[in-house]
Amino acid sequence: MGANSSSISELPENEYLQKLSGSEPISENDPFWNQLLSFSFTTPTNSADLKLLEEATISVCKSLVEKNPRTGNLGSLIKVFLSRTKELKISAECQNHLFIWQAHNALFIICCLLKVFISRMSEEELQLHFTYEEKAGPSSYGTECEDLIEELLCCLIQLIVEIPLLDITYSISLEAVTTLIVFLSCQLFHKEILRESIIHRYLMHGRCLPYTSRLVKTLLYNFIRQERSPPPGTHVFQQQTDGGGLLYGIASGVATGLWTVFTLGGVGSKASAQVEQCSPLASQSLLLLLVLANLTDSPDTPNPYRQAIMSFKNTQDNTAFSSSNPHAFQINFNSLYTALCDQQKSDQATLLLYMLLHQNSNMRTYVLARTDIENLVLPILEILYHVEERNSHHVYMALIILLILTEDDGFNRSIHEVILKNITWYAERVLTEISLGSLLILVVIRTIQFNMTRTRDKYLHTNCLAALANMSAQFRSLHQYAAQRIISLFSLLSKKHNKVLEQATQSLRGSLGSNDSPLPDYAQDLNVIEEVIRMMLEIINSCLTNSLHHNPNLVYALLYKRDLFEQFRTHPSFQDIMQNIDLVISFFSSRLEQAGAELSVERVLEIIKQGAVALPKDRLRKFPELKFKYVEEEQPEEFFIPYVWSLVYNSAVALYWNPRDIQLFTMDSG
16 A cells, blocks of 8 residues: 555645644635545555544544535535536447546545445434525525435436446446445444435435436446456556646555555454455446345335336337336346356345345245256255355345245246256265255255254244255255265254154153252243154155156155154154155165165165056145245345345455444454
């Protein structure tokens, strides 16, 4: 960065900063702005530097917050920026580096100041800071102030959707996205979900509303393209040495630190979570998209950004748009699908995939029709496989995506037709060749077992079992290891059931001699375990009744561990579902006994395959088809809004908020 602590400490005394934050109003036509905006910098991400910068310039921030309501210098700066953006498109076409550079610097300063202001005051107080000149009366005061906020928001959206993305415009495009995130960051400083917000109102109504679909489309394309930031120097105008301005008021390195003081990133708990961003614009655009999509509906209209996400179509779809949705647009689904497959390592991309599958029926239909579905499913399975290293929200999203996919019978059939070679990340066993369906079963069962021994999260259990249940009728050619793991999970549940039963019996005996000690609630524990056992039996039963002849390995595993099921034959909770399993075990055991002793594995499988053809299907009792559908909880915003903002807090490029100021979530959940 080129600035050490001694030079950083001189920042509050810098004459340009003192004038900006001083008592004298500065007209938007004052030459001062040209001087102020002539600086070069690279945004630092080193947390130690950023903390030093924040501390060194705190007096500048305090002075500006205190004096701006009278001087209106923030309003003047915004007017300067607004006037320059009118020429941005032409400047980009003409390669006018100087003009774009100064416009970027103006926006950078605005964003920095806004972030400090928003973290320290209410939206109503913020409005007062947007007043930049004397007003004729109190009624015009509020109107002028509100219009300036709306004008800036609208200008930022226009900049994002209309300025072509070139090396020289990359930084200003990124800064516009960042500034919109900062505008919405007031949510971070409230424990409750914001349902009424001045900024939300501007973004959902008035001048910003017509740009809704274009903004969503542009942010999606930024995510799809993953454009890398240009090399340093390609977007910075190097000023001649005889010029004036900030660059000459203080050392160039200190100018670097001067503005980034507000653009803090990677401090505290954030440092460990932050990864190097290959494409800052793609990453920041995705975060803004998630924030916009999860704004709460206003009392009179639904969130238009969510409406746009719910309804966009493929560029190859020629059907007419519904007249009831003005926010519909088209995007290249193939490009979007490829980007989603490539980016699943991040929470943000997984959350976007969840939103699209859950809310956009066009995208869901397209994904389910892909013949390379493994490109999407494998990264999701890898997230679940590394459950110990992922945060619980990321695991939930991955699991719900699988549940949504397994609602489709075509998906459940096709995954058993996709054969995979050498799954290197699956460490428990060498898998040289396995179907995608069998791998999916293995990973989901592993997640259940992890949850049983560690987190004991009922929500996780329920969704894992629901996904297995949805697939069970379509199980085909299960890998022997997948079949073994299904029965092994049942074995684990059986042992757990017996242990709790034993504890309950001992506790009851002990309590007979003492009236003082209360009994532990073993009945509830038993009830939960029996629910899970019932579900596993239903999954096994569903496979046997619908595709017995396709799954000799499951029958083999069932026969090998037949003693496990004995205790459940007469249990009142399982008698009905055990009938078919008991019949299959008896039928195949009889055929194996007739074949003689000392049978090889190959011979046993051969007898099972022959028996599967001979078993009369009408002897197996029919049960209702197992089908589970994902439904969002009531008030999903209570989960999603803190989650999205924790992603912004941890992952946003060159943005830092003091963890002590955050109210929306606790640091361990962020």
